[in-house]
Amino acid sequence: MPPLRCKLGLNGLNFFIAAIQTGFGPFFSVYLTEQGWSQGDIGFALSVGTGAVLIAQLPAGVLVDHVHMKRLANGLGLMLVAASAVLLITNPTPGSVWASQIVHAIGSCIIGPAIAALTLALVGHEAFSEQLGSNARYASVGNAAAAAGLGALASYASERAVFIATAAMVIPALACLPLFRGSDRVSEDDHPALLHPKERRRRRHQPWHIFYHRGLHIFAICALLFSFANAAMLPIALNELAKRSDDTGFTVSAAIIVPQIVVALFSPLVGRYAERVGRRPILLVGFAALPLRGLLFATMPNAGPLIAMEVLDGVSGAVFGLMIPLIAADLTRRTGFLNLAISSLNLAIGLGAMLSTTVAGWVTDMFGAPAAFLGLALVGFAALAVLGFMMKETRPRPYTPTSAAVAA
DSSP, rough: OOOHHHHHHHHHHHHHHHHHHHTTHHHHHHHHHTTTTOOOHHHHHHHHHHHHHHHHHHHHHHHHOOOHHHHHHHHHHHHHHHHHHHHHHHHSSSHHHHHHHHHHHHHHHHHHHHHHHHHOOOOOOOTHHHHHHHHHHHHHHHOOOOOOOHHHHHTTTTTHHHHHHHHTHHHHHHHHHHGGGGGOOOBBGGOOOGGGGGHHHHHTGGGGGGGGGGHHHHHHHHHHHHHHHHHHHHHHHHHHHHHHHHHHHHHHHHHHHHHHHHHHHHHHHHHHHHHHTTHHHHHHHHHHHHHHHHHHHHHHHHHHHHHHHHHHHHHHHHHHHHHHHHHHHOOOOOOOOOOHHHHHHHHHHHHHHHHHHHHHHHHHHOOOHHHHHHHHHHHHHHHHHHHHHHHHOOOOOOOOOOOOOOOO
Protein backbone atom coordinates (compact mmCIF):
# COMPACT_ATOMS: atom_id res chain seq x y z
CA MET A 1 0.00 0.00 0.00
CA PRO A 2 1.59 3.33 -1.05
CA PRO A 3 1.79 6.21 1.45
CA LEU A 4 -1.19 8.58 1.66
CA ARG A 5 0.78 11.42 0.09
CA CYS A 6 1.45 9.23 -2.96
CA LYS A 7 -2.24 8.37 -3.27
CA LEU A 8 -3.12 12.06 -3.06
CA GLY A 9 -0.43 12.89 -5.58
CA LEU A 10 -1.68 10.26 -8.02
CA ASN A 11 -5.29 11.41 -7.69
CA GLY A 12 -4.29 15.03 -8.20
CA LEU A 13 -2.08 14.18 -11.15
CA ASN A 14 -4.89 12.30 -12.92
CA PHE A 15 -7.35 15.12 -12.19
CA PHE A 16 -5.15 17.89 -13.56
CA ILE A 17 -3.88 15.95 -16.57
CA ALA A 18 -7.46 15.28 -17.66
CA ALA A 19 -8.38 18.94 -17.05
CA ILE A 20 -5.40 20.13 -19.08
CA GLN A 21 -6.23 17.87 -22.01
CA THR A 22 -9.83 19.10 -21.99
CA GLY A 23 -8.54 22.51 -23.05
CA PHE A 24 -7.32 21.05 -26.33
CA GLY A 25 -10.72 19.62 -27.26
CA PRO A 26 -13.49 21.63 -28.97
CA PHE A 27 -12.03 24.90 -27.65
CA PHE A 28 -9.14 24.57 -30.13
CA SER A 29 -11.36 24.87 -33.20
CA VAL A 30 -13.42 27.69 -31.73
CA TYR A 31 -10.27 29.63 -30.79
CA LEU A 32 -8.87 29.42 -34.32
CA THR A 33 -12.25 30.39 -35.78
CA GLU A 34 -12.13 33.55 -33.64
CA GLN A 35 -8.67 34.21 -35.08
CA GLY A 36 -10.11 34.21 -38.60
CA TRP A 37 -9.06 30.73 -39.66
CA SER A 38 -11.13 28.90 -42.29
CA GLN A 39 -12.56 25.45 -41.59
CA GLY A 40 -10.16 23.99 -44.14
CA ASP A 41 -7.15 25.49 -42.35
CA ILE A 42 -8.46 24.28 -38.98
CA GLY A 43 -8.99 20.80 -40.39
CA PHE A 44 -5.43 20.74 -41.70
CA ALA A 45 -4.08 21.82 -38.29
CA LEU A 46 -6.05 19.03 -36.63
CA SER A 47 -4.67 16.59 -39.19
CA VAL A 48 -1.14 17.72 -38.34
CA GLY A 49 -1.87 16.87 -34.71
CA THR A 50 -3.38 13.49 -35.61
CA GLY A 51 -0.41 12.59 -37.79
CA ALA A 52 2.02 13.65 -35.07
CA VAL A 53 0.23 11.45 -32.53
CA LEU A 54 0.47 8.42 -34.79
CA ILE A 55 4.17 9.03 -35.48
CA ALA A 56 5.10 9.82 -31.86
CA GLN A 57 3.30 6.91 -30.14
CA LEU A 58 5.97 4.22 -30.38
CA PRO A 59 9.02 6.48 -29.81
CA ALA A 60 7.29 7.95 -26.74
CA GLY A 61 6.68 4.47 -25.33
CA VAL A 62 10.32 3.54 -25.84
CA LEU A 63 11.40 6.80 -24.17
CA VAL A 64 9.27 6.19 -21.07
CA ASP A 65 10.57 2.61 -20.85
CA HIS A 66 14.12 3.99 -20.72
CA VAL A 67 13.42 6.58 -18.01
CA HIS A 68 13.63 4.84 -14.64
CA MET A 69 12.13 7.65 -12.57
CA LYS A 70 8.64 7.81 -14.03
CA ARG A 71 7.72 11.05 -12.31
CA LEU A 72 10.37 12.73 -14.48
CA ALA A 73 8.73 11.31 -17.61
CA ASN A 74 5.40 12.72 -16.43
CA GLY A 75 7.06 16.09 -15.82
CA LEU A 76 8.52 16.14 -19.33
CA GLY A 77 5.14 15.37 -20.88
CA LEU A 78 3.42 18.08 -18.84
CA MET A 79 6.03 20.69 -19.79
CA LEU A 80 5.57 19.89 -23.48
CA VAL A 81 1.79 20.24 -23.19
CA ALA A 82 2.24 23.58 -21.40
CA ALA A 83 4.60 24.73 -24.16
CA SER A 84 2.01 23.85 -26.79
CA ALA A 85 -0.61 25.99 -25.00
CA VAL A 86 1.83 28.91 -24.78
CA LEU A 87 2.51 28.65 -28.53
CA LEU A 88 -1.21 28.99 -29.21
CA ILE A 89 -1.53 32.00 -26.91
CA THR A 90 1.43 34.01 -28.12
CA ASN A 91 1.27 33.74 -31.89
CA PRO A 92 -1.55 31.81 -33.62
CA THR A 93 0.08 31.83 -37.07
CA PRO A 94 -0.01 28.64 -39.16
CA GLY A 95 3.58 27.74 -38.31
CA SER A 96 3.16 28.18 -34.56
CA VAL A 97 -0.20 26.38 -34.50
CA TRP A 98 1.23 23.42 -36.40
CA ALA A 99 4.22 23.40 -34.05
CA SER A 100 1.82 23.56 -31.09
CA GLN A 101 -0.08 20.54 -32.39
CA ILE A 102 3.14 18.56 -32.83
CA VAL A 103 4.47 19.49 -29.37
CA HIS A 104 1.10 18.67 -27.78
CA ALA A 105 1.04 15.30 -29.56
CA ILE A 106 4.49 14.37 -28.28
CA GLY A 107 3.67 15.46 -24.74
CA SER A 108 0.39 13.55 -24.72
CA CYS A 109 2.05 10.41 -26.07
CA ILE A 110 4.54 10.57 -23.18
CA ILE A 111 1.97 11.30 -20.45
CA GLY A 112 -0.30 8.32 -21.24
CA PRO A 113 2.22 5.52 -20.64
CA ALA A 114 4.11 7.54 -18.00
CA ILE A 115 1.10 7.82 -15.67
CA ALA A 116 0.43 4.08 -16.08
CA ALA A 117 4.08 3.27 -15.31
CA LEU A 118 4.05 5.48 -12.22
CA THR A 119 0.87 3.77 -11.04
CA LEU A 120 2.39 0.31 -11.47
CA ALA A 121 5.50 1.41 -9.56
CA LEU A 122 3.36 2.63 -6.67
CA VAL A 123 0.93 -0.26 -6.20
CA GLY A 124 2.33 -3.30 -8.06
CA HIS A 125 0.74 -5.57 -10.61
CA GLU A 126 -1.76 -7.24 -8.26
CA ALA A 127 -3.35 -3.92 -7.24
CA PHE A 128 -2.83 -2.31 -10.65
CA SER A 129 -6.36 -2.87 -11.99
CA GLU A 130 -8.13 -1.36 -8.99
CA GLN A 131 -5.82 1.65 -8.94
CA LEU A 132 -6.37 2.18 -12.67
CA GLY A 133 -10.07 2.36 -11.87
CA SER A 134 -9.37 5.05 -9.29
CA ASN A 135 -7.19 6.89 -11.83
CA ALA A 136 -10.09 6.85 -14.30
CA ARG A 137 -12.46 8.22 -11.67
CA TYR A 138 -10.32 11.26 -10.93
CA ALA A 139 -9.60 11.78 -14.63
CA SER A 140 -13.33 11.82 -15.37
CA VAL A 141 -13.97 14.30 -12.58
CA GLY A 142 -11.15 16.49 -13.89
CA ASN A 143 -12.52 16.28 -17.40
CA ALA A 144 -16.05 17.26 -16.36
CA ALA A 145 -14.85 20.04 -14.04
CA ALA A 146 -12.61 21.50 -16.73
CA ALA A 147 -15.35 21.29 -19.37
CA ALA A 148 -17.62 23.36 -17.11
CA GLY A 149 -14.94 25.79 -15.91
CA LEU A 150 -13.28 26.38 -19.26
CA GLY A 151 -16.67 26.70 -20.94
CA ALA A 152 -17.62 29.46 -18.49
CA LEU A 153 -14.23 31.11 -19.03
CA ALA A 154 -14.73 31.05 -22.80
CA SER A 155 -18.20 32.58 -22.44
CA TYR A 156 -17.31 35.37 -20.01
CA ALA A 157 -13.71 36.08 -21.04
CA SER A 158 -12.40 34.69 -24.35
CA GLU A 159 -11.25 31.49 -26.04
CA ARG A 160 -7.68 32.71 -25.56
CA ALA A 161 -8.26 32.68 -21.80
CA VAL A 162 -9.01 28.96 -22.06
CA PHE A 163 -5.45 28.24 -23.16
CA ILE A 164 -3.99 30.59 -20.54
CA ALA A 165 -5.88 28.57 -17.91
CA THR A 166 -4.79 25.31 -19.57
CA ALA A 167 -1.13 26.29 -19.37
CA ALA A 168 -1.61 27.47 -15.76
CA MET A 169 -3.10 24.10 -14.73
CA VAL A 170 0.24 22.48 -15.52
CA ILE A 171 1.62 24.13 -12.36
CA PRO A 172 -0.53 22.18 -9.84
CA ALA A 173 0.01 19.02 -11.91
CA LEU A 174 3.78 19.45 -11.62
CA ALA A 175 3.35 20.22 -7.91
CA CYS A 176 1.97 16.69 -7.44
CA LEU A 177 5.18 15.04 -8.65
CA PRO A 178 7.40 15.77 -5.57
CA LEU A 179 4.87 13.86 -3.44
CA PHE A 180 6.23 10.62 -4.93
CA ARG A 181 9.86 11.30 -4.01
CA GLY A 182 11.64 8.93 -1.63
CA SER A 183 8.72 6.58 -1.07
CA ASP A 184 9.24 2.83 -0.87
CA ARG A 185 7.70 0.96 -3.76
CA VAL A 186 6.82 -2.58 -4.68
CA SER A 187 9.50 -5.13 -5.45
CA GLU A 188 11.29 -5.19 -8.79
CA ASP A 189 10.28 -8.85 -8.97
CA ASP A 190 6.61 -7.81 -9.07
CA HIS A 191 6.90 -6.74 -12.73
CA PRO A 192 10.02 -6.33 -14.92
CA ALA A 193 8.81 -2.86 -15.97
CA LEU A 194 10.01 -1.77 -12.51
CA LEU A 195 13.57 -2.83 -13.26
CA HIS A 196 16.20 -0.22 -13.98
CA PRO A 197 16.70 0.00 -17.79
CA LYS A 198 20.31 -1.15 -17.34
CA GLU A 199 19.12 -4.30 -15.55
CA ARG A 200 16.58 -4.95 -18.30
CA ARG A 201 19.34 -4.71 -20.91
CA ARG A 202 21.50 -7.05 -18.84
CA ARG A 203 18.74 -9.66 -19.08
CA ARG A 204 18.92 -9.27 -22.88
CA HIS A 205 15.30 -8.24 -23.29
CA GLN A 206 14.75 -5.99 -26.28
CA PRO A 207 11.77 -3.68 -26.95
CA TRP A 208 10.68 -5.56 -30.07
CA HIS A 209 10.31 -8.77 -28.06
CA ILE A 210 6.83 -7.62 -27.02
CA PHE A 211 5.67 -8.12 -30.61
CA TYR A 212 6.38 -11.84 -30.34
CA HIS A 213 3.35 -12.15 -28.07
CA ARG A 214 0.29 -13.24 -30.06
CA GLY A 215 -2.05 -11.81 -27.43
CA LEU A 216 -0.77 -8.27 -28.05
CA HIS A 217 -1.60 -8.50 -31.76
CA ILE A 218 -5.08 -9.90 -31.07
CA PHE A 219 -5.89 -7.19 -28.54
CA ALA A 220 -4.51 -4.53 -30.90
CA ILE A 221 -6.99 -5.75 -33.54
CA CYS A 222 -9.77 -5.58 -30.94
CA ALA A 223 -8.69 -2.05 -29.99
CA LEU A 224 -8.58 -0.91 -33.62
CA LEU A 225 -12.05 -2.33 -34.37
CA PHE A 226 -13.46 -0.89 -31.12
CA SER A 227 -12.11 2.58 -31.94
CA PHE A 228 -13.34 2.28 -35.55
CA ALA A 229 -16.86 1.51 -34.30
CA ASN A 230 -16.84 4.11 -31.54
CA ALA A 231 -15.13 7.30 -32.73
CA ALA A 232 -17.70 8.50 -35.26
CA MET A 233 -20.90 7.45 -33.46
CA LEU A 234 -21.56 10.47 -31.26
CA PRO A 235 -20.44 13.15 -33.77
CA ILE A 236 -22.76 11.72 -36.44
CA ALA A 237 -25.62 11.37 -33.95
CA LEU A 238 -25.23 14.98 -32.82
CA ASN A 239 -24.93 16.26 -36.39
CA GLU A 240 -28.13 14.46 -37.37
CA LEU A 241 -29.90 15.77 -34.29
CA ALA A 242 -28.80 19.31 -35.17
CA LYS A 243 -30.52 18.96 -38.55
CA ARG A 244 -33.82 18.18 -36.79
CA SER A 245 -33.52 20.59 -33.84
CA ASP A 246 -32.46 24.22 -33.51
CA ASP A 247 -31.19 23.98 -29.93
CA THR A 248 -28.63 21.21 -29.34
CA GLY A 249 -26.25 23.02 -26.98
CA PHE A 250 -27.56 21.30 -23.86
CA THR A 251 -27.60 17.94 -25.63
CA VAL A 252 -23.96 18.26 -26.66
CA SER A 253 -22.88 19.09 -23.11
CA ALA A 254 -25.01 16.34 -21.57
CA ALA A 255 -23.78 13.77 -24.10
CA ILE A 256 -20.21 14.52 -23.00
CA ILE A 257 -20.86 14.70 -19.25
CA VAL A 258 -23.10 11.61 -18.86
CA PRO A 259 -20.39 9.10 -19.90
CA GLN A 260 -17.91 10.87 -17.62
CA ILE A 261 -20.30 10.40 -14.69
CA VAL A 262 -20.63 6.70 -15.49
CA VAL A 263 -16.84 6.31 -15.73
CA ALA A 264 -16.32 8.18 -12.45
CA LEU A 265 -18.88 6.05 -10.63
CA PHE A 266 -17.99 2.60 -11.94
CA SER A 267 -14.31 2.58 -12.94
CA PRO A 268 -13.03 1.50 -9.49
CA LEU A 269 -15.60 -1.30 -9.47
CA VAL A 270 -14.51 -2.38 -12.96
CA GLY A 271 -10.89 -2.45 -11.82
CA ARG A 272 -11.76 -4.49 -8.73
CA TYR A 273 -13.72 -7.10 -10.68
CA ALA A 274 -11.08 -7.30 -13.41
CA GLU A 275 -8.74 -8.62 -10.72
CA ARG A 276 -11.32 -10.95 -9.18
CA VAL A 277 -13.00 -12.54 -12.22
CA GLY A 278 -10.45 -11.80 -14.93
CA ARG A 279 -10.00 -9.33 -17.75
CA ARG A 280 -11.91 -11.20 -20.46
CA PRO A 281 -15.41 -11.26 -18.86
CA ILE A 282 -15.23 -7.54 -18.10
CA LEU A 283 -14.02 -6.80 -21.63
CA LEU A 284 -16.91 -8.74 -23.15
CA VAL A 285 -19.40 -6.58 -21.25
CA GLY A 286 -17.72 -3.34 -22.32
CA PHE A 287 -17.39 -4.41 -25.95
CA ALA A 288 -21.02 -5.63 -26.09
CA ALA A 289 -22.28 -2.17 -25.09
CA LEU A 290 -20.74 -0.62 -28.21
CA PRO A 291 -22.72 -2.34 -31.03
CA LEU A 292 -25.88 -2.05 -28.93
CA ARG A 293 -25.35 1.72 -28.82
CA GLY A 294 -24.88 1.78 -32.60
CA LEU A 295 -28.14 -0.09 -33.18
CA LEU A 296 -29.99 2.30 -30.88
CA PHE A 297 -28.50 5.34 -32.64
CA ALA A 298 -29.76 3.91 -35.96
CA THR A 299 -33.32 4.65 -34.72
CA MET A 300 -32.39 8.37 -34.96
CA PRO A 301 -33.30 9.25 -31.36
CA ASN A 302 -34.31 12.68 -30.13
CA ALA A 303 -32.30 14.55 -27.51
CA GLY A 304 -33.58 12.81 -24.36
CA PRO A 305 -33.15 9.21 -25.57
CA LEU A 306 -29.77 10.09 -27.13
CA ILE A 307 -28.45 11.34 -23.79
CA ALA A 308 -29.75 8.21 -22.06
CA MET A 309 -28.00 6.03 -24.65
CA GLU A 310 -24.71 7.67 -23.79
CA VAL A 311 -24.74 5.64 -20.56
CA LEU A 312 -23.60 2.77 -22.81
CA ASP A 313 -20.68 4.92 -23.93
CA GLY A 314 -19.76 5.35 -20.28
CA VAL A 315 -19.85 1.57 -19.77
CA SER A 316 -17.60 0.96 -22.78
CA GLY A 317 -15.30 3.80 -21.80
CA ALA A 318 -14.92 2.61 -18.22
CA VAL A 319 -13.91 -0.85 -19.40
CA PHE A 320 -11.84 -0.04 -22.47
CA GLY A 321 -9.83 2.82 -20.99
CA LEU A 322 -8.86 0.76 -17.96
CA MET A 323 -7.97 -2.38 -19.93
CA ILE A 324 -5.38 -0.80 -22.23
CA PRO A 325 -2.66 -0.36 -19.56
CA LEU A 326 -3.84 -3.38 -17.57
CA ILE A 327 -3.59 -5.89 -20.41
CA ALA A 328 -0.35 -4.26 -21.56
CA ALA A 329 1.04 -4.97 -18.07
CA ASP A 330 -0.22 -8.56 -18.23
CA LEU A 331 1.42 -9.16 -21.61
CA THR A 332 4.79 -7.68 -20.65
CA ARG A 333 5.38 -9.80 -17.54
CA ARG A 334 8.42 -11.34 -19.26
CA THR A 335 9.99 -8.43 -21.14
CA GLY A 336 8.99 -5.43 -19.01
CA PHE A 337 8.47 -3.01 -21.88
CA LEU A 338 5.10 -1.90 -20.56
CA ASN A 339 5.09 1.58 -22.04
CA LEU A 340 5.93 0.46 -25.57
CA ALA A 341 3.04 -2.01 -25.33
CA ILE A 342 0.66 0.76 -24.19
CA SER A 343 1.84 3.02 -27.01
CA SER A 344 1.37 0.22 -29.55
CA LEU A 345 -2.23 -0.26 -28.43
CA ASN A 346 -2.79 3.51 -28.50
CA LEU A 347 -1.46 3.54 -32.06
CA ALA A 348 -4.07 0.95 -33.03
CA ILE A 349 -6.75 3.09 -31.34
CA GLY A 350 -5.60 6.17 -33.25
CA LEU A 351 -5.69 4.37 -36.59
CA GLY A 352 -9.17 3.05 -35.83
CA ALA A 353 -10.45 6.53 -34.93
CA MET A 354 -9.00 8.02 -38.10
CA LEU A 355 -10.64 5.35 -40.26
CA SER A 356 -13.92 5.72 -38.36
CA THR A 357 -14.47 9.40 -39.04
CA THR A 358 -13.41 9.07 -42.68
CA VAL A 359 -15.37 5.95 -43.61
CA ALA A 360 -18.47 6.68 -41.51
CA GLY A 361 -18.62 10.22 -42.88
CA TRP A 362 -18.55 8.90 -46.45
CA VAL A 363 -21.24 6.29 -45.71
CA THR A 364 -23.42 8.97 -44.11
CA ASP A 365 -23.11 11.21 -47.18
CA MET A 366 -23.82 8.35 -49.61
CA PHE A 367 -26.41 6.21 -47.81
CA GLY A 368 -27.59 8.19 -44.78
CA ALA A 369 -26.90 8.16 -41.05
CA PRO A 370 -28.88 4.96 -40.23
CA ALA A 371 -26.69 3.01 -42.65
CA ALA A 372 -23.57 4.48 -41.03
CA PHE A 373 -24.76 3.49 -37.55
CA LEU A 374 -25.56 -0.04 -38.72
CA GLY A 375 -22.12 -0.29 -40.30
CA LEU A 376 -20.41 0.94 -37.13
CA ALA A 377 -22.48 -1.51 -35.07
CA LEU A 378 -21.33 -4.31 -37.40
CA VAL A 379 -17.70 -3.33 -36.81
CA GLY A 380 -18.46 -3.34 -33.06
CA PHE A 381 -19.84 -6.89 -33.36
CA ALA A 382 -16.65 -7.87 -35.22
CA ALA A 383 -14.57 -6.51 -32.33
CA LEU A 384 -16.71 -8.49 -29.89
CA ALA A 385 -16.30 -11.66 -31.99
CA VAL A 386 -12.52 -11.35 -32.17
CA LEU A 387 -12.40 -10.79 -28.43
CA GLY A 388 -14.73 -13.67 -27.67
CA PHE A 389 -13.19 -16.29 -29.94
CA MET A 390 -9.51 -15.35 -30.13
CA MET A 391 -8.50 -13.40 -27.01
CA LYS A 392 -7.35 -15.50 -24.07
CA GLU A 393 -7.46 -14.48 -20.42
CA THR A 394 -4.34 -12.47 -19.50
CA ARG A 395 -4.72 -12.16 -15.73
CA PRO A 396 -1.58 -13.62 -14.12
CA ARG A 397 -1.61 -16.09 -11.31
CA PRO A 398 -1.25 -14.71 -7.77
CA TYR A 399 2.29 -13.49 -7.21
CA THR A 400 4.47 -13.00 -4.12
CA PRO A 401 7.27 -10.40 -4.38
CA THR A 402 10.67 -11.44 -3.06
CA SER A 403 13.16 -8.68 -3.57
CA ALA A 404 13.86 -5.17 -2.33
CA ALA A 405 11.67 -2.17 -2.99
CA VAL A 406 12.48 0.37 -5.67
CA ALA A 407 11.71 4.02 -6.22
CA ALA A 408 9.56 5.44 -8.98
